[in-house]
């Protein structure tokens with residue numbers, strides 16, 4: 001069985017391409033992330049197939065945000081699909097509602113603190129209170145944990161800050177923005193190697209393009225699995 005700490009982001013155009021990639025990766029990868037782009041192209045059916053027919057674990061990256069009643073209903077519906085992780089925005093009312101919707105299932109609710117693509121200028125434009133982004137990330141992570149989140153999504157740099165919070169004890173940190181040494185960054189700005197992300201407190205790493213854009217995706221995934229063996 002491969003190391004479940006590597007989650008591969010299936011950011012390919014449609015469900016068929018996702019299934020092809022998963023079949024290529026075979027036993028090298030046992031956990032997949034399905035995001036919004038894929039969800040509008042057959043992502044839920046793909047999630048089901050990967051789970052039921054291939055025995056994979058599934059992380060649905062939907063970043064839900066709405067009034068509590070709607071979030072609760074949406075999550076209750078999704079909880080029927082035997083998924084593993086689901087993202088919601090880390091606002092306390094959203095996290096509480098998502099946990100209620102997930103009650104009775106094994107679905108883990110992961111909170112997004114502040115999108116890693118946003119800087120202080122973006123936060124000003126959205127009227128978010130003053131303060132350094134890193135401080136706000138820590139504060140929102142603490143609030144999400146208090147509201148019952150099972151974990152948070154965090155950049156590698158944020159992972160160590162969040163691990164420093166006492167509220168993070170026993171909670172999951174899932175980290176995108178991971179690049180093997182020498183890999184292209186794409187649009188990721190704050191990156192770390194798989195080893196460093198885990199050493200800084202991540203429980204799971206999410207890797208997309210360095211695997212699915214590779215000439216040999218299975219070899220690229222295996223190289224990351226080999227690196228994880230040493231941490």
Ligand code: C5P
Pocket residue numbers: 009011035115116117153155176177178186188206207208209210
């Ligand atoms: O291709 P790459 O490895 O950059 O993919 C990272 C994945 O993690 C993408 O699916 C991206 O949407 C997601 N993600 C991210 N940063 C966040 C939250 C999710 O890169 N803050």
